[in-house]
Amino acid sequence: MKHLSKRLAACGLACALSFTALCGPDTTLTASAHSGRTDANGGHHDYKNKSGLGSYHYHHGYPAHLHEGGICPYDTPQAAIPEPQPALPEPTIPAPDTSVPVVDGPQADPAAVPVNYALVFDAAFYAAANPDVAAVYGPEDATLLFQHFLTAGMKEGRQGCAAFNVWTYKAANPELAAVFGDDLTAYYTYYCTTNS
Numbered sequence: 001m002k003h004l005s006k007r008l009a010a011c012g013l014a015c016a017l018s019f020t021a022l023c024g025p026d027t028t029l030t031a032s033a034h035s036g037r038t039d040a041n042g043g044h045h046d047y048k049n050k051s052g053l054g055s056y057h058y059h060h061g062y063p064a065h066l067h068e069g070g071i072c073p074y075d076t077p078q079a080a081i082p083e084p085q086p087a088l089p090e091p092t093i094p095a096p097d098t099s100v101p102v103v104d105g106p107q108a109d110p111a112a113v114p115v116n117y118a119l120v121f122d123a124a125f126y127a128a129a130n131p132d133v134a135a136v137y138g139p140e141d142a143t144l145l146f147q148h149f150l151t152a153g154m155k156e157g158r159q160g161c162a163a164f165n166v167w168t169y170k171a172a173n174p175e176l177a178a179v180f181g182d183d184l185t186a187y188y189t190y191y192c193t194t195n196s
Helices: 002-023 123-129 131-137 142-156 166-172 174-180 184-194
Strands: 043-045 056-058
Touching (some): 123 131, 123 142, 166 174
């Protein structure tokens, strides 16, 4: 009898050491089971509701679960999480170009420029509609605001006055869109030179 108890103790110790070696000391194994055979649908009855899911549920290698709408939540591929897109850079407003002299006198007035930009530009409107530009150039400096409109505002499609919107004009004139494409400055210039 002594030899039998020593052998059982040795086997028990060997099993415990083998389990620890295979699973590691910090590994926790949880096993849960209950009675019930699997039927042709892969589920089984649990009349005592030990799973807490009702009298019929599924396992097939996963924790007890239901097949809502006939679809197994473990067999359904998860929707891919889209990769975050890099943020678009903030548009930059160039500082006033001091290397190009600002012309004083009649040419500085939009109405005096050979192309009649007065049809598409009003300094007060432009400053109010584009506070980012007004913050750089000053809301009261009509000459610098007009210079920005000519060099950058028209290319960006900024609205220079209440009476003309380049995007509306482009959409209303498909024959011009066929010629000018995305050259927004061309739409402004065409409108100013033809007044139509």
